[in-house]
Amino acid sequence: MAHRVINFNPGPATLPxxxxxxxxxxxxxxxxxxxxxMEISHRSATFDDLILEAESRVKHIxxxxxxxxxxxxxxxxxxxxxxxxxxxSREGKTAAYINTGSWATKAIKEVEKLGKPFRVIASxxxxxxxxxxxxxxxxxxxxxxxxTSNNTIFGTQWQEYPDTGDVPLVADMSSDLYCRRFxxxxxxxxxxxxxxxxxxxxxxIVIIRKDLLERSPKNIPSILNYKLFAEKHSxxxxxxxxxxxxxxxxxxxxxxxxxxxxxxxxxxxxxRLVYDVLDASDFYRPHARKDxxxxxxxxxxxxTEDLEKRFVAEAKERELVGLKxxxxxxxxxxxxxxxxxxxxxxxxxxxxxxxEKKHG
Amino acid sequence: MAHRVINFNPGPATLPxxxxxxxxxxxxxxxxxxxxxMEISHRSATFDDLILEAESRVKHIxxxxxxxxxxxxxxxxxxxxxxxxxxxSREGKTAAYINTGSWATKAIKEVEKLGKPFRVIASxxxxxxxxxxxxxxxxxxxxxxxxTSNNTIFGTQWQEYPDTGDVPLVADMSSDLYCRRFxxxxxxxxxxxxxxxxxxxxxxIVIIRKDLLERSPKNIPSILNYKLFAEKHSxxxxxxxxxxxxxxxxxxxxxxxxxxxxxxxxxxxxxRLVYDVLDASDFYRPHARKDxxxxxxxxxxxxTEDLEKRFVAEAKERELVGLKxxxxxxxxxxxxxxxxxxxxxxxxxxxxxxxEKKHG
Numbered sequence: 001m002a003h004r005v006i007n008f009n010p011g012p013a014t015l016p017x018x019x020x021x022x023x024x025x026x027x028x029x030x031x032x033x034x035x036x037x038m039e040i041s042h043r044s045a046t047f048d049d050l051i052l053e054a055e056s057r058v059k060h061i062x063x064x065x066x067x068x069x070x071x072x073x074x075x076x077x078x079x080x081x082x083x084x085x086x087x088x089s090r091e092g093k094t095a096a097y098i099n100t101g102s103w104a105t106k107a108i109k110e111v112e113k114l115g116k117p118f119r120v121i122a123s124x125x126x127x128x129x130x131x132x133x134x135x136x137x138x139x140x141x142x143x144x145x146x147x148t149s150n151n152t153i154f155g156t157q158w159q160e161y162p163d164t165g166d167v168p169l170v171a172d173m174s175s176d177l178y179c180r181r182f183x184x185x186x187x188x189x190x191x192x193x194x195x196x197x198x199x200x201x202x203x204x205i206v207i208i209r210k211d212l213l214e215r216s217p218k219n220i221p222s223i224l225n226y227k228l229f230a231e232k233h234s235x236x237x238x239x240x241x242x243x244x245x246x247x248x249x250x251x252x253x254x255x256x257x258x259x260x261x262x263x264x265x266x267x268x269x270x271x272r273l274v275y276d277v278l279d280a281s282d283f284y285r286p287h288a289r290k291d292x293x294x295x296x297x298x299x300x301x302x303x304t305e306d307l308e309k310r311f312v313a314e315a316k317e318r319e320l321v322g323l324k325x326x327x328x329x330x331x332x333x334x335x336x337x338x339x340x341x342x343x344x345x346x347x348x349x350x351x352x353x354x355x356e357k358k359h360g
Numbered sequence: 361m362a363h364r365v366i367n368f369n370p371g372p373a374t375l376p377x378x379x380x381x382x383x384x385x386x387x388x389x390x391x392x393x394x395x396x397x398m399e400i401s402h403r404s405a406t407f408d409d410l411i412l413e414a415e416s417r418v419k420h421i422x423x424x425x426x427x428x429x430x431x432x433x434x435x436x437x438x439x440x441x442x443x444x445x446x447x448x449s450r451e452g453k454t455a456a457y458i459n460t461g462s463w464a465t466k467a468i469k470e471v472e473k474l475g476k477p478f479r480v481i482a483s484x485x486x487x488x489x490x491x492x493x494x495x496x497x498x499x500x501x502x503x504x505x506x507x508t509s510n511n512t513i514f515g516t517q518w519q520e521y522p523d524t525g526d527v528p529l530v531a532d533m534s535s536d537l538y539c540r541r542f543x544x545x546x547x548x549x550x551x552x553x554x555x556x557x558x559x560x561x562x563x564x565i566v567i568i569r570k571d572l573l574e575r576s577p578k579n580i581p582s583i584l585n586y587k588l589f590a591e592k593h594s595x596x597x598x599x600x601x602x603x604x605x606x607x608x609x610x611x612x613x614x615x616x617x618x619x620x621x622x623x624x625x626x627x628x629x630x631x632r633l634v635y636d637v638l639d640a641s642d643f644y645r646p647h648a649r650k651d652x653x654x655x656x657x658x659x660x661x662x663x664t665e666d667l668e669k670r671f672v673a674e675a676k677e678r679e680l681v682g683l684k685x686x687x688x689x690x691x692x693x694x695x696x697x698x699x700x701x702x703x704x705x706x707x708x709x710x711x712x713x714x715x716e717k718k719h720g
Contacts, residue, residue: 002388002389003394004388004389004394004395005393005394005395007394007395007399009395009399009400009401011401011598012398012399012400012401012402012598014395014399015396015398017388020388020396021388024384024387027383027384027387028362028364028377028380028381028384029362029363029364033365034363034364034681035364035369035374035681036375036380038560038561038606039367039369039372039373039374040369040372041369041371042561074435074439075434075435075583076434076597076598077597078582078596078597079435079581079583081582081583082581082582082583110581113578113579113582114579193598200398200600200601200602201398201402201599201601201602202434202562202563202598202599202603218473219473219474219475221439221442221443221446221474221581221584222438222442222470223435223438223439223441224581224583237435237436237437237438238372238436238553238561238562239561240434240560240561240603241372241555241561242560242561242562242602242603243562243600243602246398321394321395322401
């Protein structure tokens with residue numbers, strides 16, 4: 001059996017073991033074709049079946065209606081930071097952004113760089129992004145509202161999505177798509193780099209309400225044009241075929257596990273295990289406010305930086321890896337995406353208790 | 361042993377078997393890390409070593425000096441069609457494009473779409489792109505000259521690269537980078553989607569002369585900005601980590617095989633085997649003119665479309681697949697990239713002779 005650690009990396013992140021085993025098994029010969037999935041033409045019937053299956057799973061897991069189209073693009077969220085204003089800006093209207101952390105800030109810097117009208121209608125920068133703002137008004141002239149549903153670095157997550165009325169709601173869900181149920185029809189556009197909850201890096205899932213496709217202007221880079229990719233079912237050019245294949249396997253895994261509600265229950269249980277230790281302790285200090293806590297990324301500090309280093313090092317001795325916090329918060333971050341097992345989190349929690357006993 | 365066919369797909373294309381075997385072997389546990397390469401952080405020392413190794417191999421195989429920087433980007437040639445004019449255009453100057461086929465045409469349509477000044481200084485469209493034009497003048501005011509080094513669809517290839525003097529020469533080498541030796545220092549920028557000669561789809565190799573990085577303006581989409589990616593050694597955002605890993609393995613395979621000269625000799629031998637059959641036959645009609653023939657993609661017609669269909673079908677019975685020509689030319693196309701073995705081409709040639717005997 002392969003040696004496997006318990007991987008709390010924030011992304012690229014741990015993948016379901018059955019998915020990796022399938023990839024390994026099929027690697028030289030995909031479904032009897034006599035070639036690897038990497039060697040199959042994106043214009044073949046075989047790949048066409050695969051990408052349509054992946055599209056369908058991406059939609060059905062969350063219950064998106066046929067008013068939505070799924071795209072598999074490249075370039076991660078960074079490409080979407082540009083694609084959203086380039087495609088969705090409207091003459092005389094202003095885009096509204098809510099700033100809840102580093103990735104939201106990057107999205108805002110990109111719309112500014114591209115010279116499209118925007119305003120930041122709320123921000124939690126005043127308290128190092130430890131909470132999700134609830135007090136803001138959108139205004140009827142907004143071209144769209146942009147939020148970041150989960151803030152990987154700070155460990156916060158929207159609990160209730162804002163009601164934006166007729167204004168299209170756009171969400172970067174890179175780090176929490178498929179972690180819980182929500183009403184998909186409140187969104188006009190969702191995008192997610194796959195490398196946290198949905199697959200490897202190098203493929204971006206975009207789910208767009210079809211009426212928005214009419215906004216895409218002709219004079220923007222084709223690679224960022226939603227309409228061109230929608231018309232060709234993501235095959236306007238050669239996609240990351242291997243990435244789409246793995247995403248499809250992860251979507252199948254979600255369905256095999258019992259679907260989104262089963263995963264949500266497990267995710268809440270996993271998160272509760274960690275937060276319970278944090279809340280019962282004076283040694284560990286959680287970063288995110290209670291009302292804004294993420295069930296995907298949990299962030300906390302220890303009394304000293306030296307203890308934080310020791311925590312990471314001693315965790316590693318127990319094969320718990322990827323726990324170092326991002327420099328913007330410091331301390332510890334445990335990323336517990338869908339593919340992190342309950343047992344993995346139990347092992348972490350055990351270690352946290354032992355560490356506090358020893359050093360607290 | 362896995363069942364493997366002989367794969368003449370134009371791209372995504374056949375990969376070296378030792379590369380696929382390594383990927384398979386390491387898939388659950390990369391170098392003893394206890395995780396898949398897909399699960400490793402792009403910010404880790406492990407991935408940093410990998411991407412620096414890949415960069416170094418990409419440069420050294422062709423002998424690029426330290427005046428050049430290698431980038432691993434996403435979006436294939438389609439993204440580069442936009443990135444080139446967005447980054448390299450200069451006030452008061454006009455880009456010069458040479459149109460040698462479908463991909464060159466797409467590059468031209470993109471510069472036109474983006475409203476950057478350009479002109480087409482030569483084209484072989486008059487004879488369905490069956491040759492590489494040799495009669496053109498660049499003019500001293502050109503921002504850059506753009507060529508497509510090999511035309512996958514039409515089976516033509518530049519034999520001698522044009523001398524552009526001080527004007528930067530830019531080449532889309534998606535389908536022939538690493539097939540033969542050339543003087544790398546005649547180029548200012550080379551780009552190549554990896555999925556033909558260098559790896560899986562979803563990663564683009566860009567090799568740029570460092571002085572050109574100063575041209576990148578600030579107000580273009582970050583994902584298309586060469587300077588931002590150069591400053592961060594391709595880690596401005598999360599790259600296609602798995603793709604970079606496979607590219608690195610393919611580069612290592614090139615080195616293990618004996619390097620570029622060994623591959624070139626083998627490629628010329630493979631191509632000659634096929635062209636010799638075409639030239640000795642009245643049954644097969646090659647598309648490309650003799651002075652413009654590609655050693656990577658060989659295209660030809662048969663007397664009737666019905667015979668062409670039979671050719672593809674009977675080839676498949678012998679496990680020779682991916683031979684159907686592109687609709688722009690029709691007929692047959694054999695893509696014989698680096699990873700296609702001499703034995704594979706011998707099997708094709710044997711079949712071609714048998715088929716001619718039977719149906720000719």
